[in-house]
Every structure is written in structure tokens, then in C-alpha cells.
Amino acid sequence: MRRILAVALKxxxxxxxxxxxxxxxxxxxxxxxxxxxxxxNFDVKHIALAVQDEDRxxxxxxxxxxxxxxxxxxxxxxxxxxxxxxxxxxxxxASAVLxxxxxxxxxxxxxxxxxxxxxxxxxDALTATTLLGYAQAIVAELDGRRLRRTLVRLGGRxxxxxxxxxxxxxxxxxxxxxxxxxxxxxxxxxxxxxxxxALSVVREKERGTMEQLRVTELRTAQLIVGKVxxxxxxxxxxxxxILLTARVLFGVAVRGSYLALFAATLLYLVGALSFxxxxxxxxxxxxxxxxxxxxxxxxxxxxxxxxxxxxxxxPHLLQYLTYAVPTRHYLIVLRGxxxxxxxxxxxxxxxxxxxxxxxxxxxLASVRLARREG
Amino acid sequence: MSAxxxxxxxxxxxxxxxxxxxxxxxxxxxxxxxxxxxxxxKSTAIRILCGLLSATSGSVRVLGVDVLAEPERVKRMLGYMxxxxxxxxxxxxxxxxxxxxxxxxxxGQALAEREAWALEMAGLQGRQDTLTGALSGGWKQRLAxxxxxxxxPRVLFLDEPTGGVDPLSRRRFWALIDAMAGEGVTVLxxxxxxxxxxxxxxxxxxxxxxxxxxxxxxxxxxxxxxxAVLEVTCxxxxxxxxxxxxxxxVHEASVFGSRLHLVVDDVPGVRAxxxxxxxxxxxxxxxxxRIVPSLEDVFIHSVExxxxxxxxQGAA
Numbered sequence: 001m002r003r004i005l006a007v008a009l010k011x012x013x014x015x016x017x018x019x020x021x022x023x024x025x026x027x028x029x030x031x032x033x034x035x036x037x038x039x040x041n042f043d044v045k046h047i048a049l050a051v052q053d054e055d056r057x058x059x060x061x062x063x064x065x066x067x068x069x070x071x072x073x074x075x076x077x078x079x080x081x082x083x084x085x086x087x088x089x090x091x092x093x094a095s096a097v098l099x100x101x102x103x104x105x106x107x108x109x110x111x112x113x114x115x116x117x118x119x120x121x122x123x124d125a126l127t128a129t130t131l132l133g134y135a136q137a138i139v140a141e142l143d144g145r146r147l148r149r150t151l152v153r154l155g156g157r158x159x160x161x162x163x164x165x166x167x168x169x170x171x172x173x174x175x176x177x178x179x180x181x182x183x184x185x186x187x188x189x190x191x192x193x194x195x196x197x198a199l200s201v202v203r204e205k206e207r208g209t210m211e212q213l214r215v216t217e218l219r220t221a222q223l224i225v226g227k228v229x230x231x232x233x234x235x236x237x238x239x240x241x242i243l244l245t246a247r248v249l250f251g252v253a254v255r256g257s258y259l260a261l262f263a264a265t266l267l268y269l270v271g272a273l274s275f276x277x278x279x280x281x282x283x284x285x286x287x288x289x290x291x292x293x294x295x296x297x298x299x300x301x302x303x304x305x306x307x308x309x310x311x312x313x314x315p316h317l318l319q320y321l322t323y324a325v326p327t328r329h330y331l332i333v334l335r336g337x338x339x340x341x342x343x344x345x346x347x348x349x350x351x352x353x354x355x356x357x358x359x360x361x362x363x364l365a366s367v368r369l370a371r372r373e374g
Numbered sequence: 375m376s377a378x379x380x381x382x383x384x385x386x387x388x389x390x391x392x393x394x395x396x397x398x399x400x401x402x403x404x405x406x407x408x409x410x411x412x413x414x415x416k417s418t419a420i421r422i423l424c425g426l427l428s429a430t431s432g433s434v435r436v437l438g439v440d441v442l443a444e445p446e447r448v449k450r451m452l453g454y455m456x457x458x459x460x461x462x463x464x465x466x467x468x469x470x471x472x473x474x475x476x477x478x479x480x481x482g483q484a485l486a487e488r489e490a491w492a493l494e495m496a497g498l499q500g501r502q503d504t505l506t507g508a509l510s511g512g513w514k515q516r517l518a519x520x521x522x523x524x525x526x527p528r529v530l531f532l533d534e535p536t537g538g539v540d541p542l543s544r545r546r547f548w549a550l551i552d553a554m555a556g557e558g559v560t561v562l563x564x565x566x567x568x569x570x571x572x573x574x575x576x577x578x579x580x581x582x583x584x585x586x587x588x589x590x591x592x593x594x595x596x597x598x599x600x601x602a603v604l605e606v607t608c609x610x611x612x613x614x615x616x617x618x619x620x621x622x623x624v625h626e627a628s629v630f631g632s633r634l635h636l637v638v639d640d641v642p643g644v645r646a647x648x649x650x651x652x653x654x655x656x657x658x659x660x661x662x663x664r665i666v667p668s669l670e671d672v673f674i675h676s677v678e679x680x681x682x683x684x685x686x687q688g689a690a
Contacts, residue, residue: 006476010465017464212460212522215424216477217449 003218007226011200015230022234025196029188029238030245033181037250040180040308044130049073050094054081057105063116064098066142072134089121096120096131108146170339181252182334183307185242186327187298189265190272193235194297195290197276200227201369202289205280220370224362228273235269236262255341263344264337264351268330271358272297274365281368301327329353376435377402377529377560378423383432385418385583392418394583396432400562400576402528405555407574408564409673415583416564420533423562424454436529453527455518457534463507467498470506470521478525492520495550512543519550523559530554532563536570548573568669579676586676594672598637601625602644603667606634608652608660617655623647628674635671 015022049067053060067073076094079085081102088094099117107114118135122128171178204210213223246252254261276293283289303309304318305327311319322328329350336342344351378400385393393415400406408416421427423434425445434441439448461470471492475485493499496516498509506514515535523530532551536544544567552573555561563574571577571591579587579594587594608614611634618627618636623644626637638644645662652660 002479002481003477006473009476010462010469010473013469014462014464207463208456208458208460209462211426211456212454213477214426215449215452215454216474217446217479218477 003222004226004229007218007223008229011227011230014200015234025192025234026238026241029192030241032188033184033242033245034249036184037177037181037246040176040184044127044134045072046074047072047096047127047131047134048076048094050077050079050088050097051075052079052081052083052085052097052099054102055100055104059105059108060100063100063104063139063142066138067098067135070134070138072131085119089119092121094121095127096135177250178252178339179335180308181246181250182338183305183331185239185246186268186305186330186334187301187307188242189235189239189269190297190301190327191294192238193231193269193272194276194279195293196234197227197231197273198279198283198289198293199286200231201277201280202283202286205284206286220366224277224366224369227277228270231273231276232266232269235273236265239265239269252338254338256337257343260337260342260344261334264330264333264347264354267351267354267358268326271326271354271361274358274362277365278361278368281365281371300325304328305331307331323353324357326354326357329357375402376400377404377437378406378562379433379435380419380423381433383419383422383434384430385415385422385427386430391583393422393429396580396583396585398578398585398588400560402560403555403558404575405551405561405563405573407571407577408562408580409566409568409571409577409669410564410580411566414580416566416580417533418583419580420531420562420564424452424531425449426454450525451528453522453525453530455522455530455532455535457537461506461514461518461521464505466503466505467493467509467517468502470517471524474521475524480524488524488526492517492524496520497546511539512546515539515543515547516550519547523554527559529560529562532561534564534566536565536567544570568673571669579673581677581680584680586680587672591669594669594676595667597672597675598667600640601637602640603665603671604636604638604645604648605630605663605665606636606648606652606660607632607662608634608657610657613655614652614657614660617651617657618648621647621651626675626678628678630670635665635674637671637675 015025051064053064064075068075073096077088079088079097085097085099088097097119099119101115101117104114104116116139118132120128120131201210204213243254247254275297279293279296280289283292301307304311304314304322304325306322307327311322311328314322332350333344333347333354336347337344376399378398380399381397383393383396384391396415396419398406408419410416418427422429423436423441425441425448429442436448437451439451441448462473465473468489471489472485475481475488480488493502496513496519498504498513498517501509501513506517509517519532519535530551536547539547548570551561551563563570565571574591576588576590577594578585587597606614606618611629611632615627615629615634618624618634623639623641624636625639628635636648638648645664648662649660652658652662
């Protein structure tokens with residue numbers, strides 16, 4: 001115990017001696033959240049829409065207004081008939097063009113099918129898909145209203161319509177930040193925890209102090225615990241800073257219990273810090289440790305965790321692989337606790353996976369670090 | 375009683391043999407020097423002796439403990455210091471001492487006592503709060519020594535402890551080592567400074583992983599019994615080397631700077647014979663002096679004998 005304390009105290013002193021690194025450990029996560037939080041926004045709003053109204057009737061104006069009152073589209077230009085629409089999107093003056101053909105109003109009034117055209121810039125497929133959804137909803141809504149009015153006129157009686165009234169729970173406005181911030185927390189914690197421990201061990205290897213420690217009675221377990229404890233404290237502090245930033249900047253508040261959050265984060269961090277130790281056992285230089293640590297922690301945390309890309313959309317093999325990514329399990333718990341406000345009761349399985357990951361990786365790291373050379 | 379017993383120690387890294395059939399014993403309380411050029415296998419040997427490295431075959435006993443079988447048991451009894459000054463440069467002198475003290479399991483009064491002792495020994499009183507990285511080489515070296523003996527080890531391993539340190543600091547360092555040996559600590563030191571061998575009670579010369587000579591300095595110089603070592607100064611020492619090697623009375627010839635050292639039969643008139651060879655080849659003015667053989671002569675002699683033996687073995 002005394003030896004663990006000596007190592008932990010030494011780590012803290014070294015960290016304190018280097019205020020820049022300490023500030024980075026605490027500040028960089030919050031800064032990354034700030035950066036990614038604003039940059040990673042999948043909400044599509046204020047789409048530049050040009051209108052080519054060749055009909056110029058009350059009906060065509062109603063249709064166009066339907067788009068702009070929705071709040072998703074901005075009217076950037078009105079273009080006359082015969083305009084080169086390709087030029088418009090090439091010059092990025094508009095992301096979409098609504099084309100209402102001559103005779104649109106007349107055909108509608110005559111009870112015949114009528115067509116309008118929406119030209120989309122499909123280079124950004126993600127935005128285009130979202131935009132298409134908006135447009136179809138707007139047209140369907142307008143059409144429904146028109147049909148009902150027609151029926152009333154014809155039959156003199158209010159026609160009932162099926163109205164779908166979706167209610168989105170936990171994130172009623174479907175803001176992507178609400179969904180992304182927990183993911184970011186998982187990703188950022190993974191990255192900083194892995195790199196900080198990996199570097200702290202490899203630094204000792206580089207400077208030869210590790211060899212000095214190995215001739216003392218200090219056991220590998222004592223060294224590991226002594227090294228992990230201070231970084232666990234620092235990482236938990238960083239978590240608090242991130243949560244505060246998320247609340248202030250993005251209005252993402254923790255709805256569930258802090259105790260549940262703490263328990264999940266603790267398990268997750270022990271796994272991440274152990275992974276850092278494991279990385280250190282494979283690297284001989286700080287540069288290598290940094291690269292290996294960054295790549296091996298970042299890529300799975302982004303791509304295989306469900307942070308951005310839904311796991312259900314992955315090939316089966318990859319879906320199985322995601323079980324080995326602790327961020328996946330942590331995000332399930334984190335999103336539940338932060339957004340839904342639940343406790344840990346429904347999350348026995350992800351918590352078990354987190355514990356399993358921590359145990360396996362810690363064991364591997366211990367074996368690797370305890371190994372004698374040659 | 376022997377504090378360290380090494381027998382038939384061999385260490386292979388794949389096909390490379392770093393330590394080849396090494397055997398020696400070190401008496402308790404004595405200073406033992408492991409000498410040899412870079413790459414001779416000294417550091418590999420000392421790291422095996424500390425339990426840092428496993429051995430391919432052979433046995434090592436330190437204070438009766440089988441190091442290869444129980445490396446952990448021997449750790450509390452030994453101190454280890456390398457040329458690389460394995461201190462935390464970003465911690466102060468006192469923080470380094472406290473950390474290593476803590477790692478060795480010292481605390482309270484015992485730690486305070488050893489801390490004060492270490493500061494005095496390293497001559498660092500009043501500089502406890504200096505950042506270790508800001509100390510000069512000699513101070514760092516003494517602090518590293520102090521840190522490695524905080525737990526009063528009975529055996530001390532020093533791997534090239536004086537590398538890159540000024541001569542005055544080296545002297546001071548050796549005074550500390552001598553004092554510790556006087557208190558009964560067994561010291562095993564590797565170095566490639568042959569002059570440091572004078573501080574050792576016994577030395578082992580290593581070459582290409584093999585032990586080529588073992589004994590006290592006077593004992594080792596006995597290899598020149600019945601022989602004389604001559605130092606030759608002449609204009610063209612390369613030509614002289616070629617000429618002298620061809621003479622039957624010259625057993626060995628080697629270059630020392632721009633001079634030659636010849637090992638010849640210790641018979642009257644041998645100097646004149648060498649001079650005559652030089653005059654005949656117009657390699658004058660030349661001087662031939664009989665010198666007291668240095669450890670370096672012994673080393674070169676031993677290496678040549680060993681290489682010759684290895685060559686014969688290879689041929690057979």
C-alpha cells in the first residue's frame with residue numbers, strides 16, 4: 001500500500017510539475033467537445049432553395065410558401081423559366097430548386113394530377129436525404145389539406161383525415177447534439193485516458209527509470225495501481241469539466257442519477273486506462289505510444305461504438321466486433337442516464353460488458369508489463 | 375564466503391551469444407570490476423545478475439539466492455545503478471529520494487534518517503528542492519547512487535556508473551564506493567575505463583561475451599612473467615608494426631596511439647635487437663623503452679590469446 005502511494009504521489013507530482021500537460025488533460029476534452037459539438041451537427045436547417053415558378057397562380061404560391069413557412073428552407077432566389085438549373089447548383093447558389101410547371105394551378109383545379117419538380121444537389125447525400133424527407137412531408141401535408149377542402153366543397157361535410165401525431169420522447173426536437181454529446185464524452189474520455197497512461201509508462205521506459213523500478217521490490221500490480229489511480233482521478237475531473245461544458249454550451253443536462261453516471265464512467269475509465277497500459281507494453285517510444293494509442297482508441301470509439309454510425313446498419317461481422325468496443329456499452333448507459341434519466345437497472349448487460357472489458361484488458365496489461373525481458 | 379557466484383552463465387539472443395560460459399565469484403565486501411570494450415557483454419551480464427534479464431543457461435547466486443529462479447527474493451538485498459542516471463528529472467532532489475524510499479518500503483523516522491544520510495553522502499544538503507534535471511552530471515550520479523542504496527543493500531551493482539562524468543567527480547564517486555565496500559557492501563561494477571580497475575580488488579576481463587582474464591591487477595600482470603613489454607617510438611609505426619611482427623622474438627605487437635607495444639622474451643640485448651630492425655628498415659630516429667605493463671597491455675594480450683584459441687578451435 002505504501003508503495004502504491006509512493007507511485008501515485010510521484011505521478012501526481014510529475015503531473016503538477018508540468019501544468020501544461022495537466023491543463024491539456026483537463027482542458028482539451030472540453031475544447032474538443034466545443035469543437036466537435038458545434039461542428040458535428042446533423043440538423044439540416046436554412047437550406048438555400050431557389051424557386052422557378054412558371055405557373056404564377058395562387059396555387060403555385062401556396063405551394064412555395066408551404067416550403068418557406070416550414071423553417072427548413074430559405075428563399076434565396078426566384079428564377080425565370082428556362083434558367084440553367086445545373087448552373088445554380090454548380091455555383092452553389094442553391095442546394096435545391098423547386099420547379100412549378102406552367103398549368104400547375106389549372107390542372108389541380110380541373111381535378112387532374114399535377115406534378116412539381118424538386119431538383120436536389122446530391123453531392124452531400126446525407127443532407128440531400130434529409131432535405132428530400134422534409135420536402136415530401138411538406139408536399140403531403142399541403143396535399144392533404146387541399147383534398148380535405150375539396151371534399152368539404154363537394155360533399156358539404158368535414159372529411160376526417162388520419163393524422164399521425166408522433167411524439168418523440170427524451171429529445172422532442174430531435175436535436176443531434178443531445179444524441180452526439182454523450183457519444184463525444186465517451187470518445188474523448190477514451191482518447192485522453194489511453195494516451196495519458198500509455199505516455200506515462202513509455203516515458204519511464206525511455207528514460208530508463210522503468211528498469212530502475214524493476215530492480216526494486218515494487219510489484220507490477222503496485223506499479224499499475226499506482227499509475228492508474230492518479231489518472232483515474234484526473235480523468236474523472238475531466239469528465240466533470242466535459243459535463244459542465246455540455247450543459248452550458250449545448251444544454252445537455254444529466255437527467256439521471258450522478259451515482260449511476262459515476263459508476264459507469266469509473267468502469268469505463270478503468271478499462272480505458274488499462275488499455276493505455278497495454279499499449280505502453282507494445283511501444284518503446286513516446287511517439288509510437290501516442291500514435292498507437294490514438295489510432296487504436298479513436299477509430300473503434302468513432303466507428304464501432306454507435307457514436308455516429310448506427311450499429312444496426314453494419315455488416316453482421318462488424319456488429320459482433322462492436323461488443324469488444326467498450327465505448328459501445330458506455331454510450332448505451334450514458335445516453336440512457338443523461339437523456340432518459342434512468343438509473344442503472346436496465347443496463348445490467350452493458351455494465352457487465354464494461355466490467356468484463358476492464359478485467360480482461362487489465363489482466364493482459366499486467367501480464368505484458370510483468371514479463372521479464374528476453 | 376562468496377556474495378556472488380556465477381557459473382557457466384550463457385545468454386543468447388537468437389543466434390547472437392551475448393554472454394558465453396561466464397563463471398566467477400565475488401567475495402563479500404569486495405569490489406569486483408567487470409571490464410571490457412563496448413559490446414563485450416558486461417551490461418547483459420550485470421542485468422542477468424540483477425534479475426532483470428533471464429539467462430539461457432548457467433546459474434547465478436547472489437547472497438545464496440538463486441537469482442534465475444527467484445528474482446524477486448534477491449531484489450530487497452541489492453542496489454542497482456546505471457549510467458543513465460535513472461532519476462526523475464522533473465522531480466526535485468527530495469522528491470526523488472522520498473519516492474525511491476517509498477518504493478523500498480521506508481517510512482517515517484527511517485525514511486527521514488536515510489534521506490538525511492543520502493543528502494550528506496551526495497553532498498546535496500541545502501539543494502533538496504533543486505530540480506534534479508538542473509543538476510550537473512556528477513551530482514546526478516551521486517544522487518542516483520544514493521537513491522539506489524537507500525534500503526542499505528548488501529550487494530551493489532553499478533553498470534558503467536562513471537560514464538560521461540568529469541574526472542574529479544569520478545574520483546569522488548570512487549571514494550564513496552570504497553567507503554561502502556569498507557562497510558561490508560559487495561560491489562560489482564562494469565566499466566570500460568581501465569584505470570578504474572585499480573579500485574577493484576579483483577577484475578574480470580570480458581571480450582565478445584567470454585571471460586578472457588580473471589584475478590587481481592597484480593595477478594593479471596603475471597601473464598608477462600619472463601617477458602618484457604617494450605614501447606617503440608618511430609616515424610612510421612605502421613611499417614614498424616609489420617617488421618616487428620615478423621621477428622621470431624616478438625610475441626605480440628600492438629598499436630597504442632602512434633606508438634607500438636611489443637611483448638618480447640625478457641632476455642638481455644632484446645632492446646638492441648628491436649633497434650637494429652628499425653635501423654635496417656630506415657625507420658629512424660627510433661626509441662625503444664622497457665615499460666611496466668599496464669592493464670591495457672594485459673587486456674590486449676588476453677584478447678589476442680583468446681582470439682587465437684577461438685581461431686584454433688574454429689579450424690579444428
